[in-house]
Amino acid sequence: MGTEKSAALFEEALRYIPGGVNSPVRAFRSVGTHPIFVDRAQGSKLWDCDGNCYIDYITSWGPMILGHCPEQIGQTISRVASKGTSFGLPTSVEVEMAREVTQAYPAIDMVRMVNSGTEATMSAIRVARGYTHRDKIIKFEGCYHGHNDGMLVSCGSGALTFQVPTSPGVPAAVVQDTIVCRYNDLRDVEAAFARYPGQIAGVIVEPVAANMGVVPPKEGFLQGLRQLTAENGAVLIFDEVITGFRLGLGGASQRYGVAPDMACFGKIIGAGLPVGAYGGRREIMEMVSPAGPVYQAGTLSGNPLAMSLGLEMLRELKAHPEIYTRLEEKAACLEAGFAQNIAQVGLPCTLTRVGSLLCLFFTEGPVEGYDQVRHSDTKKFAAYFASMLAQGVLIAPSQFEAMFVSAAHTQEDLEHTIAANRIALEAAAQA
Ligand code: KE4
Numbered sequence: 001m002g003t004e005k006s007a008a009l010f011e012e013a014l015r016y017i018p019g020g021v022n023s024p025v026r027a028f029r030s031v032g033t034h035p036i037f038v039d040r041a042q043g044s045k046l047w048d049c050d051g052n053c054y055i056d057y058i059t060s061w062g063p064m065i066l067g068h069c070p071e072q073i074g075q076t077i078s079r080v081a082s083k084g085t086s087f088g089l090p091t092s093v094e095v096e097m098a099r100e101v102t103q104a105y106p107a108i109d110m111v112r113m114v115n116s117g118t119e120a121t122m123s124a125i126r127v128a129r130g131y132t133h134r135d136k137i138i139k140f141e142g143c144y145h146g147h148n149d150g151m152l153v154s155c156g157s158g159a160l161t162f163q164v165p166t167s168p169g170v171p172a173a174v175v176q177d178t179i180v181c182r183y184n185d186l187r188d189v190e191a192a193f194a195r196y197p198g199q200i201a202g203v204i205v206e207p208v209a210a211n212m213g214v215v216p217p218k219e220g221f222l223q224g225l226r227q228l229t230a231e232n233g234a235v236l237i238f239d240e241v242i243t244g245f246r247l248g249l250g251g252a253s254q255r256y257g258v259a260p261d262m263a264c265f266g267k268i269i270g271a272g273l274p275v276g277a278y279g280g281r282r283e284i285m286e287m288v289s290p291a292g293p294v295y296q297a298g299t300l301s302g303n304p305l306a307m308s309l310g311l312e313m314l315r316e317l318k319a320h321p322e323i324y325t326r327l328e329e330k331a332a333c334l335e336a337g338f339a340q341n342i343a344q345v346g347l348p349c350t351l352t353r354v355g356s357l358l359c360l361f362f363t364e365g366p367v368e369g370y371d372q373v374r375h376s377d378t379k380k381f382a383a384y385f386a387s388m389l390a391q392g393v394l395i396a397p398s399q400f401e402a403m404f405v406s407a408a409h410t411q412e413d414l415e416h417t418i419a420a421n422r423i424a425l426e427a428a429a430q431a
Contacts, residue, residue, distance in 0.1 A: 401431040
């Protein structure tokens with residue numbers, strides 16, 4: 001089937017919405033076609049408005065770890081919504097959510113709910129600055145922490161996809177306190193601390209970089225950041241908006257055995273509704289208004305509907321930790337199948353995987369940071385993406401994103417995906 005309805009919708013959307021979409025990477029610009037418009041999704045499948053069915057590996061960029069419309073979530077929506085959707089006053093479900101998050105993530109004692117990952121990282125950075133009375137923040141090339149001004153420097157995801165790492169509209173004064181280091185390069189971080197002694201409030205890092213494709217932390221990288229920040233009185237902030245509750249209940253902190261001072265969450269904790277969160281050690285979080293002087297607020301923060309759905313999701317994951325084992329197995333199955341295909345087609349590709357996050361880079365390995373990632377052949381990726389889509393497999397429309405495996409992906413889905421990957425690699429080889 002064609003995608004005429006999506007094309008027509010996109011045409012109209014362009015009249016009213018910048019770029020026709022409400023978030024840049026959805027525009028399919030980097031893969032040279034118009035986006036598909038979604039009609040519905042169920043489990044591992046997603047249907048566009050032309051009736052085409054796809055195995056979905058975008059999964060809303062991570063939230064749908066259980067697949068679309070999991071049974072227990074659907075029942076909650078009507079039950080909760082019938083009692084009211086927002087009050088602007090505290091509710092018991094916010095206390096339950098805060099308890100679940102802090103119990104799952106031992107490094108943090110307290111957590112504040114916000115409405116997006118961007119708000120979470122923006123707020124965490126403000127708190128780190130308020131706590132240390134310092135201004136500078138270290139981030140890493142290719143890492144994306146949302147679109148707050150100070151972080152729109154050498155960032156990943158959509159900004160990398162469009163090769164505009166530093167966005168217009170961000171005053172130079174705002175980014176003068178943002179120091180950019182190379183991911184996986186502790187010497188860079190050491191040099192920054194030596195250059196700015198006593199001035200660096202914190203280091204914010206994706207413990208597994210998943211916005212320049214998936215780039216795992218090298219052995220000792222996270223541990224080194226932990227040591228350097230402790231030695232220099234800086235706050236270590238793990239941006240676990242993608243990895244939180246994805247790599248396990250304790251996220252990357254648990255997987256790599258490194259306890260940050262603060263952590264940011266999003267995506268999975270909202271089960272697809274707008275939610276973000278930031279947390280930290282008690283002495284840090286008690287800086288946050290109204291407990292302390294650092295101001296942060298939000299009309300819909302802790303929204304009862306979003307909290308209720310997120311709580312259902314977290315409780316399902318907590319009650320069934322075998323979900324994470326299955327996710328690991330499914331992603332490993334894809335990785336093995338892709339690796340076999342790459343060897344047979346003989347294309348210079350690098351496959352990375354951490355848990356249920358995968359990425360196929362069209363560049364020689366090893367891929368350890370932005371320096372290697374940026375050499376990826378995005379033309380070959382575009383051909384690969386188009387072939388996968390035509391074969392009913394929907395992956396992120398950008399080389400610089402992750403492939404997300406969900407609990408709903410079946411063995412049949414995986415086998416179809418591996419077979420499609422082989423054909424799509426041949427298509428990329430011709431590009
Ligand atoms: P949001 O403000 O989009 O909820 O979260 C920002 C954010 C913060 N930190 C990390 C590690 C993130 O991955 C994100 C957002 N992720 C992208 C996907 N790579 C969102 C997709 C989009 O921008 O449309």
